[in-house]
Amino acid sequence: MVNNKFNRLTLIRRYFRITTISCIISISILGGRVSINPASAEELPPETEKLSSAETLPGLVPIEPISLGESQSRNITLPNVPALTNRVIYRLKANATLLGTLSTAQMADFLNNSNNPVEKINPLLTQELLANSAEIKATSLARTFVVTLSSTTDIENIIKSLSQLPFVEYAEPDQIVQVSSTPNDTYFGEQWNLNNTNDADIDAPEAWDINTASKWIRIAILDTGAESQHTEFKGKLVKGVNFTSDDATQWEDGYGHGTHVAGIAAAKTNNGIGIAGICWGNCMIMPVKVLTDDGWGYYSWIANGIVYAAKNSAKVINLSLGSTTDSQTLHDAIQYAYKKGVTIVAATGNSGGAVLYPAAYPETIAVAATNENDGIPWWSNRGSEVDLAAPGVTILSTYLGNSLTWMSGTSMATPHVAGAAALLQSFYQQTYGKFLKPKQVRCYLQQSADDLGLSLDKQGAGRLNLEKLLLLVTDPNFVCDM
Numbered sequence: 001m002v003n004n005k006f007n008r009l010t011l012i013r014r015y016f017r018i019t020t021i022s023c024i025i026s027i028s029i030l031g032g033r034v035s036i037n038p039a040s041a042e043e044l045p046p047e048t049e050k051l052s053s054a055e056t057l058p059g060l061v062p063i064e065p066i067s068l069g070e071s072q073s074r075n076i077t078l079p080n081v082p083a084l085t086n087r088v089i090y091r092l093k094a095n096a097t098l099l100g101t102l103s104t105a106q107m108a109d110f111l112n113n114s115n116n117p118v119e120k121i122n123p124l125l126t127q128e129l130l131a132n133s134a135e136i137k138a139t140s141l142a143r144t145f146v147v148t149l150s151s152t153t154d155i156e157n158i159i160k161s162l163s164q165l166p167f168v169e170y171a172e173p174d175q176i177v178q179v180s181s182t183p184n185d186t187y188f189g190e191q192w193n194l195n196n197t198n199d200a201d202i203d204a205p206e207a208w209d210i211n212t213a214s215k216w217i218r219i220a221i222l223d224t225g226a227e228s229q230h231t232e233f234k235g236k237l238v239k240g241v242n243f244t245s246d247d248a249t250q251w252e253d254g255y256g257h258g259t260h261v262a263g264i265a266a267a268k269t270n271n272g273i274g275i276a277g278i279c280w281g282n283c284m285i286m287p288v289k290v291l292t293d294d295g296w297g298y299y300s301w302i303a304n305g306i307v308y309a310a311k312n313s314a315k316v317i318n319l320s321l322g323s324t325t326d327s328q329t330l331h332d333a334i335q336y337a338y339k340k341g342v343t344i345v346a347a348t349g350n351s352g353g354a355v356l357y358p359a360a361y362p363e364t365i366a367v368a369a370t371n372e373n374d375g376i377p378w379w380s381n382r383g384s385e386v387d388l389a390a391p392g393v394t395i396l397s398t399y400l401g402n403s404l405t406w407m408s409g410t411s412m413a414t415p416h417v418a419g420a421a422a423l424l425q426s427f428y429q430q431t432y433g434k435f436l437k438p439k440q441v442r443c444y445l446q447q448s449a450d451d452l453g454l455s456l457d458k459q460g461a462g463r464l465n466l467e468k469l470l471l472l473v474t475d476p477n478f479v480c481d482m
Contacts, residue, residue, distance in 0.1 A: 086152045087174030090162045092143040094169075104145070110165075111147060111158060119148045146174055156433035173433055217426045218284045219265050219316045219418055220309030222302060223258030224295060225251045226287035230259065232267040232275065232398045233285065240287035241308055243301040254293030256400045260407050261320045262287065263398030265415035266422070275396055275404060278419025278466070283426070286314055291321060299323075302358075303333035306344075310337035315425050315435065318418035319346040319364070320411035322356030331361055338363040343425070343438045345418040347410035349381035360385045365421070365442055368458060369393060369413040374450075376458045380410055386460040387442060388449045390416035417445065420466055427473050436480070443480035448472050 108118045125141055149158070155173060162171035218238060228237060240251035253259045262285050267277035277283070290305040291297040302321070309317050317337060337344055346359035348368050359366035360383070369380040369392025376382075377393060392413030399405040421441050428436050436444065448469040449462030472478045 086149045086155075088147045088149065088155065088158055088162065088171060089174050090145055090147065090171040091140060091169040092145075093167050094140070094143070107145075107147075111149075111161070117150045119150055121145055121147050140169075143169075159433055173431065216284065217279070217282070217316075217422045218286050218309075218312075218314045219279065219318060219422050220286040220288050220305075220312075220314035221258055221262045221265065221318050221415070222288045222290045222305045222309065223253075223261050223318075223320060224255040224291045224293060225253035225258045225289040226262045226285060227253050227259045227398070227400055227402070228287075230263075230398055230402050232263055232277075234268060236266060236268050236283075236285050238284050238286050240289065241305075242289040243304045243308075244289055244292050244297060251287050251289040253287075253289075253400065255291070255295050256405075257295060257320070257407075257411065258287065258289070258291070260395075260397045260399055260405070261318060261411060261415045263404075264395060264412060265318060265419035267398055275398065278416055279422045279426075283419065283422045286312065297321070299327045299330045303329050306330075306333040306337050310340045310342045314342055316418050316422045317342055317344045318415050319344065319358055320409075320414045322347055322349050322359060324354070324356060326357055326360075330358055334358055334361050334363050338438055341435065341437060343418075343421045343441045345414055345421060347414040348383075348386055350379045350409045350411075351381060352379050353381055355381050355383040355385040363438070365417060365445065366460070367410060367414045367417045368460060369408070369410045370452070370459075370463050374452050374463060376452075376454060377408075380413075380458070382455075382457045384457060386457060388417065388446055388460040388462060388464060389413065389452070389458075390420075390464040392416075416464055420445065420464055420469055423466070424469055424473070427470055431473055440480045444469060444472055447478070447480070 104121045108121055111118045123142070123145055125144075147158075149155070159171045159173065162168050225242070226233065226237065226240065228240075242248050242251040263275060263277060265277060266279040266283040266285050267275050269276040269280050286309060288305040288309055290301040302319075306317060334344060344358070344364045346361075346364045346366055347356070348359050348366050349356035350369075354360075355366055358364055362385075365387045366385045368382065368386050368389040369377055370389045371377055371391075371393040376389065380389070380392065390413040392410055393408045394406050395408065395412040396404055396406050397412070424441060424444055425435050428434075445464065446461035448465050448471075449460070450465045450468075451462040452459050472480075
């Protein structure tokens with residue numbers, strides 16, 4: 001239980017210099033083991049960039065978690081919007097009758113050869129609009145039809161089949177629109193990383209007005225596990241796995257790091273309590289326990305976790321862990337997932353030194369950390385491998401005991417990008433009926449990032465901007481066909 005001094009988060013931030021219980025990690029190799037230990041102030045290298053007054057040196061500074069039981073909903077609700085469309089629009093060419101067009105019934109028979117049976121085909125415009133208007137009948141809209149399919153399966157191939165017919169002008173998904181949305185989560189106002197007036201945030205509410213995400217997009221969190229009974233994970237977890245012991249079913253988090261990381265990426269959003277996850281409320285979290293409850297793990301565990309995630313339909317893998325040592329086994333696992341179309345996002349590290357592995361591999365998206373002033377903390381590792389940066393200082397997220405707490409580090413920056421990658425993939429699939437390749441995801445993320453005016457080895461392409469990222473999806477002039 002928490003006492004009354006935690007009823008007002010603003011008072012907490014005023015009277016406490018908050019860092020994290022796992023914000024900066026000192027990583028050493030002990031017989032192939034990745035050891036993650038909190039760094040003391042005496043072990044920290046000299047400050048290379050000025051931190052704001054609100055930021056103390058990242059280290060082991062315990063703070064009392066916030067109880068979710070104190071949350072108060074503002075009763076803002078959203079409609080239950082379908083995540084994916086099961087409808088396709090096609091338009092007949094103006095001279096379609098000369099080309100031997102099919103009747104509606106014949107078109108249905110043609111499409112029923114796919115794996116997704118047709119429920120009905122109707123004109124785009126209602127009979128009332130068409131009945132008494134020669135002007136409307138003369139428009140191309142009168143030659144446009146809507147196919148309602150029994151499910152969202154095989155939409156891309158159906159569109160392709162329609163487009164190849166000689167009398168069809170074009171075919172496209174019948175896209176879903178939704179009302180503007182701002183989450184009603186009680187502590188959303190404390191998430192400076194998602195929305196603030198200093199413009200150092202990732203513009204999450206603006207992005208959510210564009211799109212949320214489909215619930216079947218899976219983000220694999222390879223970490224210390226996740227707290228399965230946390231309120232913010234209700235209905236959000238798929239079956240997890242444990243590679244740190246012989247009992248694969250015991251993937252509960254006893255350390256807190258994995259729970260915090262998972263919440264940043266995809267905590268349940270707009271549920272009236274707690275925080276908002278980057279990938280709205282509909283991305284699914286796949287907990288893959290590859291680190292012990294002491295915060296360390298072997299490369300072999302991590303390699304197993306990567307292969308498991310790729311095999312079990314994860315579209316994004318989050319790796320908020322690292323070591324200074326290269327490994328062929330680990331790299332092979334990374335390449336396996338990459339070739340299966342999985343986007344892999346990894347933390348650069350928190351020592352102020354070179355980018356760690358696996359973030360240093362070319363297949364991964366290496367993420368540095370930013371603070372509330374859009375600066376790069378001195379402890380955020382740097383190098384030519386850095387792809388982009390994201391908020392990583394004093395980040396509020398889920399924690400053990402169905403609570404919330406703040407942490408800092410590139411471990412916190414990384415799930416911002418992992419959540420963004422999942423949201424991008426969901427929106428792109430809804431728009432075009434297919435997923436982006438991992439190298440295209442990297443391109444979208446980098447091209448939409450906000451340039452902070454810092455050197456590339458510190459910021460990469462810049463700080464993540466979620467709104468710009470989603471706007472690129474429907475920008476007809478933007479191409480990422482690398």
